[in-house]
Amino acid sequence: MKLMRIQEMEEYILKHGATSLDELCEVFNVSKNTVRRDINKLAEKGVIKKVYGGVTSAEKSVLVPFENRTIQHQDEKIKIARYASRFIEDHDLVFIDSGTTTKSMLETLDPDKNVTVLTNSLDIINAASSMKNIDLIIIGNNYKRKTRSFVGIDDPSTLNKYNINKAFMSATGTTITHGLTNSDLLEYEVKKKISEKANEVYLLADHSKFGKSTLLTYAPFDRLHSIVTSQQLDEEYTKYCQEHQIDIHLA
Structure with a gap:
């Protein structure tokens, strides 16, 4: 599938930092013309930069492991998540997205509130499992x-x-033009469906996420009801x- 191949190519380039066109042809078993078309798509998104004979990852788009992303802007993310929890009301059915910014949302939730939480985040599942007033619904097969x-x-x-x-959503990057974006096709399917279905969509994002976009747009910017962030936009x-x-x- 073309979209899956482009996503995998993006991850490969960001992981290795730089690679040649010939190497991409060999790894993905496609022609050089196909590789050129795919990297043109990634270059348009600002994910990679084309150089003579190959490509390099754009500095702002380096793929960072979850553990390291948790450390980056950690204080801001915790404040954003805790601030956002005030919007959860008694008897709400809410979706809490996976991600390093949303993972702390339940830490300051009033334990007396009766809430149904729909999520695909392991951190949210672990937190909700010990809260007696939360009905937990888990989505995702793998x-x-x-x-x-x-x-x-x-x-x-x-x-x-x-x-x-x-729906309390995270994003790899967001711009007015490209909306809320991420880089994973399987996560994209969940995020897109939830964003279409929810009455209100809240974006939880620290200041570093604005002005960046990645491969897949899961919701347009005007779909948002509210933004919870760390600094003045x-x-x-x-x-x-x-x-x-x-x-x-502003948290």
């Missing part, structure tokens, strides 16, 4: 260690049966949010 998340749904339409009040984002009634909350 565990992905790199992101500590469950991915893949045999029939994405099964998510239609859930009346999701609020650039004027471009502030103006757009005002025009589209998107609330901005």
